Every structure is written in structure tokens, then in C-alpha cells.
Amino acid sequence: MNEQLKNDLTHLDSLLEAVKLQGLGFLEKISDRPTSVTASFPSDGTLNEIGLGGLTTLEAFNNRFEKLLVASAGPRYWGFVIGGATPAAIAGDWLTTIYDQNTQATQGQGDLSAVIEMETIKLLLDLFDLPRDFIGGFVTGATMSNFTCLAVARQWLGKQLGKDFAKDGLTERINILTATPHSSTLKSLAMLGIGSNNLDKVKVMEGNRESIDIENLDLRIKALNGQPFILITSGGTVNTVDFDDFHAISKLKKKYNFWWHIDGAFGAFATCSSKHKQLMSGWENADSIAIDCHKWLNVPYDSAIFLVKEQYKILQLETFQNSNAPYLGDPMENFSYMNFLPENSRRLRALPVWFSLRAYGKKGYQEIVENSIEMANYFGRFIENNQAFELLALVRLNTVCFTLSGDENQEKVAAFLTNLNGTGKVFMTPTLYNNKKGIRAAFVNWRTTVADIELVTAEMSKLIKT
Missing domain, CATH: 1.20.1340 (dopa decarboxylase, N-terminal domain)
Structure with missing residues (x-):
């Protein structure tokens, strides 16, 4: 040695x-x-x-x-929707490294750590009050979660046309309807060969909204004349955390033939709060859902889950089946994640989530979510009541999108944010909303308190005067 x-x-x-x-x-x-x-x-x-x-x-x-x-795991890192890591999640993550499993199988010989992942998915379905008819697994983040879901959607659409895209490649145009897709969705479409520009943009609702206008969506669907399509919806848009109307979309699902995907990267956690869970009401009818865990669940990077309805398990298998794993009979009887998601090599990402869920339960996550929303509203009130700033949209959940007051100050926004981040006291990210340069603060960290908000607003008040 x-x-x-x-x-x-x-x-x-x-x-x-x-x-x-x-x-x-x-x-x-x-x-x-x-x-x-x-x-x-x-x-x-x-x-x-x-x-x-x-x-x-x-x-x-x-x-x-x-x-x-x-x-970045601290209470004043408000950029990119980054959560911290709870103490229990840290413990689980350290043990993940120590045990060093390649999580794939649930039975047989060798590494059977996928049993832990299966249980963790069930715990998450319970946390989100979702039915048990979803197959779920862990991937690196929202990009790979969206990618996994949309890959199965691509295979579904091919089958509607009598094609096998997984084996033969794309031979037909894929119709995509969406209103305000996240950049990770566009990246996924590019990687899948569908094309990031291959989108039919649906109108958004009036009144400074980012959510789908259901009437316009109905018209766009009718214009397809019965062609199958993929609908990508938002369970919380990145700038203003706007939610599509999942009840209305559920009704459309009964009328038309389409695959319904929800990007619920962090907005899905609204279901943890009895005050806000109605925002996701109806999402159980979707065909696939993407959710990030290293955001509001507050576990270390990299961690996200995909959820796909179990009725599509054969399509999922056709999409991701490892070439050395021949399919025989029911794929759930001899289950291996190797045949249900992109990676052949993967760490036991479920363990930090399992630890944190078991340690803090539904009550713990309700309090984390509701505290974040309270902090966002507290910060939003500062912006609303300070003449130097203006809100670009209502504070709907846990994100505050704002800018400097007055069109004449638009060219000063970038410098202000650079100087604010330069203090080292806080970190926020730039954005563009309704053609205005803005700043976005996202609250998901379990440590953030009123004292943190007041420290940051004091720094902002100092800078605006200089």
C-alpha cells in the first residue's frame, strides 16, 4: 500500500x-x-x-x-434559490460519502441501497400529499429532473405517432406548449434534440402575471387539430413565483391528448403550508413533475427528484434502459434505477433527504416554508415603503422581484447590485422582468431571520444614499 x-x-x-x-x-x-x-x-x-x-x-x-x-448555505444568500443544509441533512450527507454506494437495485445481491431511495420517495410523496402512483428517483438538480421527465414525454409523444424515438431518433416535430419556462427546461429541450426554440408560447394572464392564460391555451390546443403535444407548466415561476391553474389544466386533460409536465422546482413546497397549498391544487393529475431538494428542502447540493406516473413505466424503461439490462416481464419486479433515469453511476442522494425528513417531519418543513414566506413579505414591505425602490411584482410566495424607482435609474441597477453584493453581507441576482432591469431575492434558507432582513435593508439604505 x-x-x-x-x-x-x-x-x-x-x-x-x-x-x-x-x-x-x-x-x-x-x-x-x-x-x-x-x-x-x-x-x-x-x-x-x-x-x-x-x-x-x-x-x-x-x-x-x-x-x-x-x-451560500447561510441566511443572507438570496441568489439562485439556494437553501442551506439542515443538521440532519449534513449527517446524512457525510454518511452518504462514507458508505459510498452506487444506488441502483432494490433486490438481489450486492448494493441494495435503492431501498432507501424508494422509501425516501414515498416520504416525499407524503410530504407533498401526492398519490402513490408516481415512480420517483433522485438526480442532480432541476435541469436533470426536467430532462428525465421530458425524455419520457418525448417517448410518449412518439408512441402516439407510431414511432420509437428512443431507438430510432426524432423523426417528427414535437409540439411544445408553454408560457414561462425556466432556463433549465429550455436546456433540457436542447439536450433532448427537441430544440430550445421549438416552443409555442401561450399568452400569460393579464395583470402583471407569468401564468398561462387558460383561454388562449385552449385556442392553441384546438389549432393543433388533434395532434399530440407536451404541455410544460410552472409550479412557481422563477421571478415572481406565479402558478399555473392546475385545476383548469386538469379539465383540459380530460378533453385533449397531451403530456402534462409541471416544473415545481421550489414552488412545490407551497404544499407544506396549509396557508398556501392551494397554489398547487390539482397537480396530482400531471404526468410528470420536477422538484429540487437542494432548494427549499434544505439539503446539500446536488439533489432533486423526478416524478413520473407509474402507468408510463414501460415508456420510461424504453427511454433509459441500460443496453446490458434486457427487459423481461414487469420492470418493477426486478427494479433498477439504471433503467429508469439517465445515470448508470450515482451516489445515494436520497440519504440526506431521508435524514432531514425523518428528523423534522411535516411540522418542521411547514415551519421552514412559512418562515421563508414571512421573511419574503417582510423584505417586500421594506421595498414597498421605501421611495428609492419599487416592486416589479407582488410578493406571491418566497421571492421578491424589485428595482430602483424611476426609469431614469434603470442604468444604475446593475451598479447598485454589484455594490450591494460587494459588501459581503448579502447576495442577490439580477433579472429582467417586463423589460425592466431588476433584482431578485429568494428566501428558502432555514436560518434566515428578521435580524438578517434588517441587516441587509440597512446596507441597502446606506448604498442608496451614496
Whole structure:
């Protein structure tokens, strides 16, 4: 055995203890950690011949890179809809690394950790109050979740035309109807060969909305003259967290032949709150759903789930079947995730989710979700009551979309955001909404409190005066 490797194995307790203490130190001071850094680090591409060993490598990391890492898991990182990691999720994630499973099978010999994933999907269906007629699994994020769902939708549409797109490739145009798709959906369409521009944009509702105008959708469907199509809807748009009318779409589903996909990346968690669950009412009738876990579920990156109705399991198998795994009989009897999603190699992403769900239950996630919404509204009231700023849309759930007041200040928005993020006290992202340059603050982190909002608004008030 290599001497450095042998020494690290012998002193593994010391190495892991050092990492534990460093991790605890980071988490204890995460509120003081900068949310943005500007320092540059020259790259060193020369590899040491004999290696440094674990502890010396940890020291080298701390000397070179540790200060580069920002508090993206902290209470004032409001960009990109990033959650933190709950204590139980951290425990589950550490064990995921230690056990190092390649999660695929639920029975047979060898690694059977997919049993844990199956149970975790059931826990999530219970959390979201969804029926058990969905097949679910873990992927890296919303992009791969949308990709997985839309890949099955592509196969479904092909079968409506008597084609097998998975085996023979795309030979027909695929009709896509949508109103306000997320960029991850467009990327998925590109990767699937459908085309990111291959969209028939449906009108949005009037009154500063991003949701589908149902009457216009009905007209667009009729114009297809019975052709099958894929409908992509939003369970919370990225800028204003607007929701499509799932009840109305459920009625259309009974009249027309289409695949209904919901991108519920973070908006799906509205169902955790009795005050807001009606926003997702009717979503159980969809054919597929994409949900991010490293957002509002507050587990470490990378973690998301896809949900596809079990009635389409054969289409899912046809889409993702591994070439060395011949299909015989019912695919659920000898289940392997290798045949139901894109990856042949995958870590046990379910374990941090399992830990966090078991640790905090429905009540815990209700409180996380409702606190985030309360914080968004608190921040929104500051924007609404400050003459220097204006809301670009109502605060519908957990995101605040705003800008500087006055058209004459539009060219100052980018500089203001750069300076605000430059304080290291908060991080928000730029956006464009209704042809106005804006700023978006998304609240999903379980740590965020009123004190964090007040700290940020104080910084904003200082900057606006300079």
C-alpha cells in the first residue's frame, strides 16, 4: 500500500476530526461569512510526486482556497434559490460519502441501497400529499429532473405517432406548449434534440402575471387539430413565483391528448403550508413533475427528484434502459434505477433527504416554508415603503422581484447590485422582468431571520444614499 495512503488510514480519526472541527467552525460562524468574494487565485497545475498526505493537503487547501468559499448555505444568500443544509441533512450527507454506494437495485445481491431511495420517495410523496402512483428517483438538480421527465414525454409523444424515438431518433416535430419556462427546461429541450426554440408560447394572464392564460391555451390546443403535444407548466415561476391553474389544466386533460409536465422546482413546497397549498391544487393529475431538494428542502447540493406516473413505466424503461439490462416481464419486479433515469453511476442522494425528513417531519418543513414566506413579505414591505425602490411584482410566495424607482435609474441597477453584493453581507441576482432591469431575492434558507432582513435593508439604505 502507498505510504501516504497507509499513513492516512492509520490516522483516519485525526484527519476526520480535523475536518469535523473545521466544518463546525464554518457552520458556527456562517452568518459572519462573506456572501461574495473578489480575490483571484492563481492556478497551480503541478502535481506533487509523492503526495502531501491528508492533513497536509487540508492545510494546503486552507492556505489557498478556504477563503474563496462563500456563505451560500447561510441566511443572507438570496441568489439562485439556494437553501442551506439542515443538521440532519449534513449527517446524512457525510454518511452518504462514507458508505459510498452506487444506488441502483432494490433486490438481489450486492448494493441494495435503492431501498432507501424508494422509501425516501414515498416520504416525499407524503410530504407533498401526492398519490402513490408516481415512480420517483433522485438526480442532480432541476435541469436533470426536467430532462428525465421530458425524455419520457418525448417517448410518449412518439408512441402516439407510431414511432420509437428512443431507438430510432426524432423523426417528427414535437409540439411544445408553454408560457414561462425556466432556463433549465429550455436546456433540457436542447439536450433532448427537441430544440430550445421549438416552443409555442401561450399568452400569460393579464395583470402583471407569468401564468398561462387558460383561454388562449385552449385556442392553441384546438389549432393543433388533434395532434399530440407536451404541455410544460410552472409550479412557481422563477421571478415572481406565479402558478399555473392546475385545476383548469386538469379539465383540459380530460378533453385533449397531451403530456402534462409541471416544473415545481421550489414552488412545490407551497404544499407544506396549509396557508398556501392551494397554489398547487390539482397537480396530482400531471404526468410528470420536477422538484429540487437542494432548494427549499434544505439539503446539500446536488439533489432533486423526478416524478413520473407509474402507468408510463414501460415508456420510461424504453427511454433509459441500460443496453446490458434486457427487459423481461414487469420492470418493477426486478427494479433498477439504471433503467429508469439517465445515470448508470450515482451516489445515494436520497440519504440526506431521508435524514432531514425523518428528523423534522411535516411540522418542521411547514415551519421552514412559512418562515421563508414571512421573511419574503417582510423584505417586500421594506421595498414597498421605501421611495428609492419599487416592486416589479407582488410578493406571491418566497421571492421578491424589485428595482430602483424611476426609469431614469434603470442604468444604475446593475451598479447598485454589484455594490450591494460587494459588501459581503448579502447576495442577490439580477433579472429582467417586463423589460425592466431588476433584482431578485429568494428566501428558502432555514436560518434566515428578521435580524438578517434588517441587516441587509440597512446596507441597502446606506448604498442608496451614496
